[in-house]
Amino acid sequence: MVFDLLWLDDRLLIDETYESRRARLDAVDLGQPVAVVPSWDGMTAPYLFAARKEHGVEGIVLKRRTSTYRPVSGRRSGGR
Numbered sequence: 001m002v003f004d005l006l007w008l009d010d011r012l013l014i015d016e017t018y019e020s021r022r023a024r025l026d027a028v029d030l031g032q033p034v035a036v037v038p039s040w041d042g043m044t045a046p047y048l049f050a051a052r053k054e055h056g057v058e059g060i061v062l063k064r065r066t067s068t069y070r071p072v073s074g075r076r077s078g079g080r
Helices: 018-027 045-055
Strands: none
Touching: none
16 A cells, blocks of 8 residues: 655655645556555545544555655654
8 A cells, every 4th residue: 555655767756745746646557466545635634533443444644735755854844
């Protein structure tokens, strides 16, 4: 299960927003058995947690669409 794309065609994408990385991910054909996790806009956290429980999903990933990716920094990027 894939939910983010950090590298594509010899290019590091961590300075792009999640929204931009997600658009690239949606455009890539990863083939089988890889699956891209669905993305939903406008859902509230309580709704997503209830849906996760109802469907027996192991977990959810919440990301700010405008946030960049900062690996191993130990802190959030601040959503900028």
